Amino acid sequence: MLIFYLSFLKTPVKVWKQIVRLQRNLLWGGAGQDRKIAWVSWENICGPKNRGGLGIRDIRAVNLALLGKWRWRVITGGWKRELSVAEFDLLQDLLHVVTQSPLLEMEDSWVWTLDPTSSYSVKSAYLAITSVEAAPEQNSILTRVWKFWAPSKVIVLSWKLLQDRVPIRQNILRRRVFREASMSFCALCGDFVESVDHLFITCDCISKFWNNIARWLGFELVSPNNISNLFEWFLGLGMGRKSRLGWLLIWHAAVWSIWISRNDLIFDRGTISIESLVDKVKLSS
Structure with a gap:
């Protein structure tokens, strides 16, 4: 259920900090309410195991990576709607400029350079947001x-x-x-x-x-x-x-x-x- 909301709504800072607090307390203190010592920084805990981390996902980075999927669909034409009058006028102006320039005989397309398939993936976006390269294990x-x-x-x-x-x-x-x-x-x-x-x-x-x-x-x-x-x-x-x-x-x-x-x-x-x-x-x- 949490992933569903993260896929559609940008989580407020106060909310994701509270979620991280619950995760941290559960990791170090179990089900108890007492505050325990956090022996390892949360940044290291969220690091992948092949980089010495614990592999727990950063909830904020997951949220942004999931939302990026919708932006990718918009710019690649996966989500279409009727243009407004103002947008249609802007499109005509753009086409007028483009037709005056020499073009290659090939179709333009959007490319996601962070994934081998050239298409957007939540995993590659997450790794980019957390500044972790999808490289072989150290x-x-x-x-x-x-x-x-x-x-x-x-x-x-x-x-x-x-x-x-x-x-x-x-x-x-x-x-x-x-x-x-x-x-x-x-x-x-x-x-x-x-x-x-x-x-x-x-x-x-x-x-x-x-x-x-x-x-x-x-x-x-x-x-x-x-x-x-x-x-x-x-x-x-x-x-x-x-x-x-x-x-x-x-x-x-x-x-x-x-x-x-x-x-x-x-x-x-x-x-x-x-x-x-x-x-x-x-x-x-």
């Missing part, structure tokens, strides 16, 4: 997160993790949710600030966890500098597409298990065991 780690066998919520965690946009204690402190720096220490070891790289790589128990995973896979892991390097290490394990998908499934299972175990420790006062973490990864992958 060779970026964010574009490669989505092409693997894993639930969407698990892949979204990896997508946010590689951008350092997860509610790690260091990030929460930066947002001034914590008032004291002491509240930002790691939930697992309590000795260092809980950053993405610390929680998922350098924390003592997590470092042992990755070494156990590497031994299980039959590799020797050189401790990476950051989470992106670890992800690229998993990407480099597979020689073919199916093999690479399998290795990345293990990556998704590992980071998801770490994150869930960390949250259980904080909110449910659970415990973390390296052996149980490794077993979870084996079962999940």
Whole structure:
């Protein structure tokens, strides 16, 4: 129903901002009414997945692209009506000028240069409005997160993790949710600030966890500098597409298990065991 109205009416600024607000609140806060932290900018979220975005459509750009279809129909003759007297006089003046100029022996036509078919398409107009070229996928780690066998919520965690946009204690402190720096220490070891790289790589128990995973896979892991390097290490394990998908499934299972175990420790006062973490990864992958 929303698309129907967007196809015929230009949405007032106040309305589309309210729609975006509802989308943003649903994305970060679920069905609740409480306002949540937006960890990734809306502009990046609306970017296509092959450019590292989440692929959610910009409602304003969709509206303009749909309305452009009617303008295209008007100028290409797809929508005709009787000319008024004033318009008819203008047409006669135009024809008088045109007949005085040399013309090529071919029929003129409108061409939409943004689409290979030379005809207007809502998709090409949307990409033009959002300044996104319909080009091949970029060779970026964010574009490669989505092409693997894993639930969407698990892949979204990896997508946010590689951008350092997860509610790690260091990030929460930066947002001034914590008032004291002491509240930002790691939930697992309590000795260092809980950053993405610390929680998922350098924390003592997590470092042992990755070494156990590497031994299980039959590799020797050189401790990476950051989470992106670890992800690229998993990407480099597979020689073919199916093999690479399998290795990345293990990556998704590992980071998801770490994150869930960390949250259980904080909110449910659970415990973390390296052996149980490794077993979870084996079962999940």
